[in-house]
Amino acid sequence: xxxxxxxVVVVGGSYVGLSAARELANLLxxxxxxxxxxxxxxxxxxxxxxxxxxxxxHAHKAFIxxxxxxxxxxxxxxxxxxxxxxxxxxxxxxxxxxxWHGSHTLPFDYxxxxxxxxxxxxxxxxxxxxxSSVEFLRRYQKGVEAAREVVIVGGGxxxxxxxxxxxxxxxxxxxxxxxxxxxxxxxxxxxLSALVRGRFEELGVEVVSGSRAVVPEGGWPSVFGGGxxxxxxxxxxxxxxxxTGDLVIPATGQTPNTGFVAGLEGADELGSVVNPQNEFxxxxxxxxxxxxxxxxxxxxxxxxxxxAHKAAKPGMVQAAVAAxxxxxxxxxxxxxxxxxxxxxxxxxxxxxxxxxxxxxxxIAAGETEPYIELxxxxxxxxxxxxVWTIRGVTAKSPQDYHL
Numbered sequence: 001x002x003x004x005x006x007x008v009v010v011v012g013g014s015y016v017g018l019s020a021a022r023e024l025a026n027l028l029x030x031x032x033x034x035x036x037x038x039x040x041x042x043x044x045x046x047x048x049x050x051x052x053x054x055x056x057x058h059a060h061k062a063f064i065x066x067x068x069x070x071x072x073x074x075x076x077x078x079x080x081x082x083x084x085x086x087x088x089x090x091x092x093x094x095x096x097x098x099x100w101h102g103s104h105t106l107p108f109d110y111x112x113x114x115x116x117x118x119x120x121x122x123x124x125x126x127x128x129x130x131x132s133s134v135e136f137l138r139r140y141q142k143g144v145e146a147a148r149e150v151v152i153v154g155g156g157x158x159x160x161x162x163x164x165x166x167x168x169x170x171x172x173x174x175x176x177x178x179x180x181x182x183x184x185x186x187x188x189x190x191x192l193s194a195l196v197r198g199r200f201e202e203l204g205v206e207v208v209s210g211s212r213a214v215v216p217e218g219g220w221p222s223v224f225g226g227g228x229x230x231x232x233x234x235x236x237x238x239x240x241x242x243x244t245g246d247l248v249i250p251a252t253g254q255t256p257n258t259g260f261v262a263g264l265e266g267a268d269e270l271g272s273v274v275n276p277q278n279e280f281x282x283x284x285x286x287x288x289x290x291x292x293x294x295x296x297x298x299x300x301x302x303x304x305x306x307x308a309h310k311a312a313k314p315g316m317v318q319a320a321v322a323a324x325x326x327x328x329x330x331x332x333x334x335x336x337x338x339x340x341x342x343x344x345x346x347x348x349x350x351x352x353x354x355x356x357x358x359x360x361x362x363i364a365a366g367e368t369e370p371y372i373e374l375x376x377x378x379x380x381x382x383x384x385x386x387v388w389t390i391r392g393v394t395a396k397s398p399q400d401y402h403l
Contacts, residue, residue: 013038016301017114023323025073068392154251155179
């Protein structure tokens with residue numbers, strides 16, 4: 001009689017969660033299987049969304065089939081991709097929004113939370129399926145094209161990249177970026193802010209900084225209702241200044257996707273699981289939940305209150321740490337792998353071809369200056385073919401990008 005496989009669940013199939021699932025599938029014995037819980041029908045290449053929301057012809061390429069998720073593992077048929085959304089986390093089970101084997105309850109031995117954060121569209125998509133998401137981006141493109149004056153609220157990576165793309169793609173438009181601080185790109189050395197401001201001057205992007213925008217109740221009017229109708233939208237600042245345009249693109253903040261974790265059997269009444277100050281999951285260096293009652297629960301990537309820079313690369317390193325620790329625990333050993341903190345870095349586009357690789361100085365190693373590599377080798381489609389290949393899917397013809 002065949003023995004039932006034991007479940008190791010990963011919640012969230014973006015960059016970090018997918019990396020964790022693949023690591024686990026390569027490390028776990030044949031007695032265990034990975035169940036990747038992800039509501040989206042396709043892998044969302046989030047880094048392309050700001051570009052593809054303003055540039056036509058490529059929207060459908062940002063959504064990549066999950067068909068190769070486990071193909072390189074020793075037991076590829078053991079593992080599952082479950083298209084569902086996590087509703088409630090319990091100590092040894094997960095409640096889903098859709099049935100699996102006739103039940104909404106998914107039992108597990110170990111679980112990794114890799115649900116990341118939510119951005120305002122177009123930073124993230126409001127729908128789960130590819131067709132609707134592609135249509136959303138195409139409608140966004142038309143709204144941007146129709147607008148005469150574009151106001152972008154937020155001076156982080158999404159805001160900076162969209163400001164450069166819109167102004168370079170439509171030089172005749174007025175583009176204004178509103179940011180609460182004087183320094184752009186919070187979390188990075190000041191030289192990145194200076195570099196971005198210099199690029200804005202080249203392109204003609206205006207910057208209004210030093211005061212936070214006041215978000216109206218219900219948000220600003222949808223991009224789909226703006227552009228060309230003659231109505232102006234006002235963006236009020238806390239210091240009384242007002243910026244007007246006929247299209248407002250919100251690019252502020254990240255909302256942690258911890259709703260399904262926060263009520264873990266009442267354990268969070270004192271904030272032992274989710275940090276009430278920032279809503280991220282408290283973790284140890286092993287990526288295990290900090291609450292000692294749950295050594296079999298892990299959190300990695302943007303959702304983890306780890307002290308690490310919130311980006312895909314350090315998140316994938318954390319995914320490897322968690323996967324190795326789970327494999328050790330399955331084998332009866334202790335979780336001994338620990339994450340290490342590294343300086344924040346980013347590959348930032350500054351227009352259709354201009355881009356920069358920037359890394360903060362490693363103070364612990366005695367560095368005082370950041371690493372800066374300016375490049376002009378970008379492509380309008382952001383080398384999307386390479387991204388598909390990295391994800392294990394080869395597009396042999398243009399039509400394959402519609403899969």
